Amino acid sequence: METTEAIHGWRSIRRYKDVPVSDEALRAVLNAGRRAPSWENVQPWHFIVIEEDETKSKLAELASGQKFITKAPIVIAVCGDLSAWEKPKNKEALMELAEAGVMKVNEEIIDKVMLNDPVFCVAENGPAIILSRTFEQLGIAYGFMGIEAVNQGLGMCVVGALNSEVTGTKHELYQEIKAELAIPDKMYLLTLLTLGVPAEEPKARPRKAFDAIVSKGKIGRKL
Numbered sequence: 001m002e003t004t005e006a007i008h009g010w011r012s013i014r015r016y017k018d019v020p021v022s023d024e025a026l027r028a029v030l031n032a033g034r035r036a037p038s039w040e041n042v043q044p045w046h047f048i049v050i051e052e053d054e055t056k057s058k059l060a061e062l063a064s065g066q067k068f069i070t071k072a073p074i075v076i077a078v079c080g081d082l083s084a085w086e087k088p089k090n091k092e093a094l095m096e097l098a099e100a101g102v103m104k105v106n107e108e109i110i111d112k113v114m115l116n117d118p119v120f121c122v123a124e125n126g127p128a129i130i131l132s133r134t135f136e137q138l139g140i141a142y143g144f145m146g147i148e149a150v151n152q153g154l155g156m157c158v159v160g161a162l163n164s165e166v167t168g169t170k171h172e173l174y175q176e177i178k179a180e181l182a183i184p185d186k187m188y189l190l191t192l193l194t195l196g197v198p199a200e201e202p203k204a205r206p207r208k209a210f211d212a213i214v215s216k217g218k219i220g221r222k223l
């Protein structure tokens with residue numbers, strides 16, 4: 001399938017056929033997330049594939065009772081690793097870019113300049129920016145995953161309404177699920193993706209007009 005066709009074919013799917021997702025298709029979707037662009041190659045993500053009914057039920061409760069989560073053949077828990085932004089790990093990611101020839105910098109520049117500049121080093125900006133950058137990176141990753149899901153003939157829904165450390169709600173249930181999924185302290189469960197063969201064909205949702213969101217040179221000048 002062509003990329004443009006896959007993008008235009010995207011729908012949020014909440015009803016799935018009672019058939020398994022092939023291992024090949026699942027791996028293709030996960031690899032799409034793994035290959036997504038990442039700021040300074042930090043890649044602050046981890047994806048947990050969940051198929052157990054009991055865990056799905058708990059996740060549905062965590063997601064404010066969205067029952068369709070329990071019916072999806074696969075649920076992917078999308079976790080943000082806030083520790084990936086810490087300077088030693090950030091340096092490791094930058095060194096990998098340098099060693100691969102992707103970025104023309106040396107260790108001295110990384111240490112003395114990049115890891116002390118708030119423009120380059122997210123850790124220099126504090127918890128709020130670290131969290132927002134993590135959300136940004138995860139969004140890019142599961143955006144790629146959604147397009148690959150369409151390419152694989154699958155449907156996906158991004159479940160954003162989720163009680164978590166960010167919302168501070170359903171704290172006990174959230175901590176119970178974190179422990180069950182072995183999610184470490186500096187890693188947050190931030191989003192769920194449901195995945196399966198679609199059992200519905202919803203209409204495309206309306207989008208803003210092209211000229212309402214695109215300008216040339218300055219806002220208000222049409223492209």
